[in-house]
Amino acid sequence: MRLGLVGAGEVAWRHAAAAAEVDGLTVTAVFDPVPERAARLAEEYAARAVAGFDEVLAAVDLVVLAVPHGLHEGLALRALAAGRKVLVEKPMATTVEECDRMIAAGLGGLGGLGEGGGAESGGIEGGAVPGPADLVVGQQGRFFEQVRAARGELARLGRPLLYLDRRSTDYQRPDRPGWFADPALSGGGIAMLVGVHSIDRAAWLLGSAPVAVAGSTATPDGWSVETSAAATLYLADGMRAHLTLIDSPVFFHETTIVCARGTLVVDAEGLSVDGRRVLTVDGDREYTASFRRQYRAILRGAPMATLAEGRLAVAAVRAWYRSAASGGAVVSV
DSSP: OEEEEEOOSHHHHHHHHHHTTSTTOEEEEEEOSSHHHHHHHHHHTTOEEOSSHHHHHHHOSEEEEOSOGGGHHHHHHHHHHTTOEEEEESSSOSSHHHHHHHHHHHOSOSTTTTOOOSTTTTOOTTOOOSSOOSEEEEOGGGGOHHHHHHHHHHHHHOSEEEEEEEEEEOSSOTTOOGGGGOHHHHSSSHHHHTHHHHHHHHHHHHTOOEEEEEEEEEOOTTOSSOSEEEEEEEETTSOEEEEEEEEOSSOOEEEEEEETTEEEEEETTEEEETTEEEEEOOHHHHHHHHHHHHHHHHHHTOOOOOHHHHHHHHHHHHHHHHHHHTTSOOEEO
């Protein structure tokens, strides 16, 4: 399968590194509005830097959209109309309406992806779109080894009683893309940028879809998007997930789940159960490996995040913003 990368930023480099390790997948074309960026990435992986999006479409089978969130819908619809398969980075889009238009265009024929999602397929009950799709949402956080191991441990630890998730991103770093702080391109701040991962992780690990959110956000003086946020996610089965997102130069993503028969902690370096480390990973290598496993799932037609689940994560973020604007009221997803 010929792969085209649209965007040549940090995440695109991860995609290229992962794809290079997958048999049956070849990075063929790279496009970025800054030609020098596309040229560097293309040269590293023996691909061709092209001058426009249409040239990518002419050269590939699968298009990866590693671009600002506000561009996802338009580029996805163009690629799907051209008969290409599309992997869109999270979030799926910036509004639920955009997601709906993408779903309507994307239900096609990517060998089983987007199919129904119960416990056996790894989906969230009630959140599946019937039929295969030419569109895939890049919720690759499900492919971290420690996250998948945690899902297995939960089966023996009994009923979850308390779910806490802490995640950071660095809005102050000097190489931060300018569009991160532009709401027209980003669709929001930290809740949209990385909160969709925390929402998807909670729903996937707990096996229940979000139905409401109560949250708050913190927007520093002079900024147009929030750089920190907190929320309680209400799930369909009555469970609640408490999410905290922090602007920090030090990266962390730690999930603690207190269960009836024990407590597990997932972090960037592995998994602990009742204070004992049961799995250790190299956090940086595991990040790339999660993309690699996602690509192998695409080639196999294996179940992964459904289009409805990608849409649901965006809907939950939009509800989070409505809740914050109302002073923290519980808002339906």
